[in-house]
Structure formats: structure tokens, C-alpha cells
Amino acid sequence: MEKCVTRFSLKNISKIFFKKNEDAHVIEDISLDVYDNEFLVILGPGQCGKTTLLNIVADLLPKTKGEVIFNFEEDTDPGKLGFIFQRYALFPWKTVMQNVEMGLKLRGKNKKERRVKSQEYIDMVGLQGFEKSHPKQLSGGMKQRVGIARVFATDAHVILMDEPFGALDAQTRYQMQGELSNIWEHKKKTIVFVTNNIEEAIYLADRIILLSGAPSKVKAEYNIKLSRPRSLTNNDFLELRNTIAKNTDLVL
Amino acid sequence: MKIMKKIIYILLPLLSVATIVLAWVLVAAPEESQMPGLAETGAKFIDVMTNKISGATLPIHILVSLRRVLMAVALAMVTGVVFGVLIGWSKLFKSLAYPIFEIIRPIPPIAWLPIIILSMGIGESPKIAIVFISAFMPIVINTFAGMRMIDPLLFDAAKTLGANKRQLFFNIAIPACTPAIVAGMKTSVSNGWMTVLAAEMIVARQGVGFLIVRGMQNGDPALIVVCMFAIGIVSALVSVGLTKIEGVLTKWKNA
Numbered sequence: 247m248e249k250c251v252t253r254f255s256l257k258n259i260s261k262i263f264f265k266k267n268e269d270a271h272v273i274e275d276i277s278l279d280v281y282d283n284e285f286l287v288i289l290g291p292g293q294c295g296k297t298t299l300l301n302i303v304a305d306l307l308p309k310t311k312g313e314v315i316f317n318f319e320e321d322t323d324p325g326k327l328g329f330i331f332q333r334y335a336l337f338p339w340k341t342v343m344q345n346v347e348m349g350l351k352l353r354g355k356n357k358k359e360r361r362v363k364s365q366e367y368i369d370m371v372g373l374q375g376f377e378k379s380h381p382k383q384l385s386g387g388m389k390q391r392v393g394i395a396r397v398f399a400t401d402a403h404v405i406l407m408d409e410p411f412g413a414l415d416a417q418t419r420y421q422m423q424g425e426l427s428n429i430w431e432h433k434k435k436t437i438v439f440v441t442n443n444i445e446e447a448i449y450l451a452d453r454i455i456l457l458s459g460a461p462s463k464v465k466a467e468y469n470i471k472l473s474r475p476r477s478l479t480n481n482d483f484l485e486l487r488n489t490i491a492k493n494t495d496l497v498l
Numbered sequence: 499m500k501i502m503k504k505i506i507y508i509l510l511p512l513l514s515v516a517t518i519v520l521a522w523v524l525v526a527a528p529e530e531s532q533m534p535g536l537a538e539t540g541a542k543f544i545d546v547m548t549n550k551i552s553g554a555t556l557p558i559h560i561l562v563s564l565r566r567v568l569m570a571v572a573l574a575m576v577t578g579v580v581f582g583v584l585i586g587w588s589k590l591f592k593s594l595a596y597p598i599f600e601i602i603r604p605i606p607p608i609a610w611l612p613i614i615i616l617s618m619g620i621g622e623s624p625k626i627a628i629v630f631i632s633a634f635m636p637i638v639i640n641t642f643a644g645m646r647m648i649d650p651l652l653f654d655a656a657k658t659l660g661a662n663k664r665q666l667f668f669n670i671a672i673p674a675c676t677p678a679i680v681a682g683m684k685t686s687v688s689n690g691w692m693t694v695l696a697a698e699m700i701v702a703r704q705g706v707g708f709l710i711v712r713g714m715q716n717g718d719p720a721l722i723v724v725c726m727f728a729i730g731i732v733s734a735l736v737s738v739g740l741t742k743i744e745g746v747l748t749k750w751k752n753a
Contacts, residue, residue, distance in 0.1 A: 301654075331655060335649075337652060337656075338750055338751070348669075349660055352660045380750040381750075406658075
């Protein structure tokens, strides 16, 4: 695999939340490179600071120490980062179509261009017929489909996904994983996907970065060579799952 | 069985209304009672619908009162939403203006009346001013609360989609707090309606509040009862209308 082009790098990122009684060291000295067009999964136990790390990359949270260095040809349009949230974060007063259009609208694209492009991604996530629905009328899985379409429609180079399927029931979750893997193979984006679910990580990732419990550091790195689409019951899959599970910190 | 139940649930409300009417008739029956009877009230109703009191029939009096409320509420909507949004958005503006608002807010609108009459006279503007005071407060409070309760996640989502500060304000903050603004508007209209009646009872030549006091001064209890009914019915209609408007503006919430 050619993974030589670095999309962005994290250099010695640390994050401390300063609180009244004691300071919480959430992230300690994490450095890693993210390569072009790879599917990188950041795997770690609950409360270990994965979400914090992603928020720092997206500039939604300030970092205590370190640097995020992007390697883009042009820093402007189209947006370099897209973010998919665990709690969907759809705009409840907007329809599915308007939600998907939002990124293009904020960038001042005209209505016709927005419509065409948004429709393409609504179709991609299988929501045709729901363009005029409001988020409240959709199931969790459908809401996250809107979240995915909304980000893809912006042409972001890098898509950050924060436990995007964490709130879904198991059945929907498997289905969404399959579709995401499929979409990624067709659209070739750089995806950084955060999860605490080992199977999900192995199912989706080119590369897994395993984090330790808080404060989180990089504990191990795994290159996943299994061919896609992957089977959850394949022997290599199960073996890998055991290896990673043994290496994962337990957090209560 | 099912049909029986249905009939019972239709009959029960009728029964309760009938009880009230019966109570009314009984209270009004004795010769020395101040309470006007059904027939007397009905006759008075027809009378005020056709004959003018103080230059206006009942519908005109109602419209005069409503006009005061609507003008004051419209003014309160514009200023209150701007004020509430500003204290919700800008820390600087909040520290400047919010303390003053909190000091003035607990003063009941009616308590303003003497000072307003002294400074503005007895024309139309003092009435609108006092209704404005009562309508302004709930709009500001609701708008401010609405601004503060916006899920920060929505701002994060918009930021990652490329929104600048101005877009966060107009594309996220304003639509997100629209339901709160509309709820404030409902409270402000009903507050305004109460205040206008009180203001008219003290100083006015037209309006339902004036009419009801005229009934008291002339020893005309039938007129008082007609006005009370009119006030109740108008309140109910206004509230139904506002709920309809709310439904349209916040359709996405109940979809």
C-alpha cells in the first residue's frame, strides 16, 4: 500500500482540564501521522480522551501543549475537515435536504449547486424520499446517515468521526459499518474514526492506534491487512481481536 | 359499552356547564340580588352590540383594547427580541444591561401607571407604554433563556461545516431559539391583555376595561357581566390563534 503522503500530523499533543480540586490530565504527549486516504481508527477504553483528541484536531477545543500540522495544498475551500458526531448534531429546524446543504450554504454556494450536490449524497446514504423530513421524524440510524451525507457534501479532505455509531442498536450499527466501509472505498477520503469497540475498529480500519486509559498515550499500532468486505467471524479477524483485547486497558 | 362511554364523555361537559348556568340562575333569582339574570344579560348584550356607550359599540371597545395590546406587543417583540438576543450572545452587553433589567423586572406593570400618567398624560401613548412594559419582560426572559439553552453541539457542528461568527449567530442561534421567542410572545400577549384592562379601568374613554368600570359606576351589573364574558372569549380566541401561529413557526419541533 502506498501510504507515504502525510495528511496531517499530531506532535506531542497534551491536554489538561484545569478544575477546581484537581487538574485532569486527559491526553499525554500523543504524536501520530495520518496518511492520505487511509481509514485510521483510534481505539481506546471509555473516558480515555479520544473525543477530546478529535476535538483538538478539529479546533473545537484548545490544546494544552503540542501542535497539529496540516499538509494541504490550499487551506481554503473546500473545507479541510469534516466532523461526524456521536449525537448526530443535526439542525432540528432544517429538513434533511437543508441539513445536507448547510456546509455548502455556509460557504456561499448557490442554491442550484447545493441542491444537485446534496441530492447526490442523500442518494449515497440511501435517504431518497426523506429530503423534506425533519430530524425528529428520523430514526437514529437515519439521522447519522444525514450526518454522513452532510459532511461528504462539503468535499472535506479529512473526515473525523467521533463514535458515530455509538448510540445505535447493534443491528443498525453493523449495517452502518458495512455501508461506511463501502462508501469510503468508493469516495477515498482520509477518515479518522474514534471508537471503543474493538470489532468495529478491526472491521473498518487500515490502521488502528490503540490508546491507553487516562491520561491517554499511544499504546500500540496495528496495520490491518484483511481484505474488504471483512467478516466478523473470519479466523484472522478473531485472532486480531484477541490480541488487541488483551492489550486494552480496562476502565470501570 | 363503548358507545355508552362515548355518550357519557359527551354528556359530562354539558352537565358541568349546565350546573354553572343553573347556579347563576339561582343566584340571580332573588329580588334583592345584584346578579343580573340570563335574560337581562342577553338583552344587555344586544343593547351594547347596537347602541353606543361613550361613542362605541361593544365590538369597537374590544377592538380599541386589542389595538393597544397589539401595538405594544409588536413594539415589545422587536425591542425584546433584540435585547434578549444581545444579552444571550454578548457577555459584555449582558454585564452592562442585565442588572438594570433584573432591577426593573419585578416591578408590576400597574405600579408604573401613576408615573406614566404624570409624564405622558392620558392619551393613547401612556396605555401603550404600560402594556409595553408588561409585554417586554416575558419576551426578554424567554429569548435570553432560549439563547442559553442552545445545545453547544450545534455550534460545533456549524463550525466544522465552515460557519464564521456571524453565520453562527444568524444560521444557528436565531433559529435555535425561535421556539423560546414564540413562547415568550404568547406570555407577552396574555400579560398585555391583562394590563390593558387594568389601565383602561383607571384612565380611558374607550376599551373593554373602561366599559366594565362604567358598568360599576352606573350600577349596571348586566353590563359588567357582558364585559366579563367578552374579555374571557377574546382571551380564549387570542390564545387559540397564538397556539396556531406557534405550531406553524415551530413545526419541526413537533413533527
